[in-house]
Amino acid sequence: MRSLADTLQYQVVPPHPLLAPYIACYWILRTRMEQMTRRELILPDGYAELILNFGAGYSWHDQERQIKQEIKTVHLVGERDATIWVDLSEAIQQVGVKFKPIGLFTLLKQPLSELSNQIVSPGELSDRSLQEIYEQVIAAPEDTEKIHALNTFFLQRLLVADLAEPLVEKAIRLILRHQGNLRIDDLKDSLNVHYKTLERKFRTHVGLSPKTFARIVRFKHTYKQFHRIAQQDPAFFLELGYYDQNHFIKDFKYFLHTTPSAYLRRQQALSDEIVRRGLIERSQP
Secondary structure, eight states, rough: OOHHHHHHHEEEEOOGGTTTEEEEEEEEEEEOSSSEEEEEEEOSSEEEEEEEEEEOEEEEEEETTTEEEEEEEEEEEEEOSSSSSEOOOOEEEEEEEEEEEHHHHHOOOOOOGGTTTTOHHHHHTTTTHHHHHHHHHHSSSSHHHHHHHHHHHHHHHHTOOEEEEHHHHHHHHHHHHTTTOHHHHHHHHTOOOHHHHHHHHHHHHHHSOOHEEEEHHHHHHHHHHHHHHTTOOOTTTGGGGGGHHHHHHHHHHHSSSHHHHHHHTTTTOOOOOOHHHHHHHOOOO
């Protein structure tokens, strides 16, 4: 049986330095699967994405909302608050743009509240430029040229971008600084703002509520720690903002659809290689 390393190539590429406040990374994914479909678990991680798909189509399954979508070419993936499953078949070829929380709104001027937990095509957004960059990237023969085309496109967008909402930027910085372990009352008090005002602006610019975003950030950090120290320190989660074991298990089951003990028994056999690589390589928000 061929190993995952034999069938899947996943590369992370940093953006142009001027784009670093808005884009976490570019990524390139290729599969060389023969007569098989592999189901990959993709955790919500606080980022929206632009995905340019050049190979075979693939399926997206949102079990929380009982939604299945077939993806073929270019699409935007809004901020998510639940795990999805992706079925990767043979000959997958993709280039992705992982936006930082304020990046998609700043560079593409899309209200993120309308994209939350959605996959949309350029046609649905009436944005011809996304289809044009897709065609440029697919025509570029080398990966370096594909990345150069993306950098050029987003640098041009940056020239006409509006300044980011300072209240949202401050809220994001506080949540990330505390790795999601921050009470919402403390957050709004630190910002000296009414929560409804903060939530409205946060949903527009990020796509989620501050509370949901913090929950995702906390579990993302917890998941990394789980792989590192869970077997040595079974109560490690108490230092990460969880009230007790039941609180931690509830989040673990919500995001991974299994219990921590069952996950360990399978020795990380869950189909989340992309997620684990991404959490390590994109550890800096």
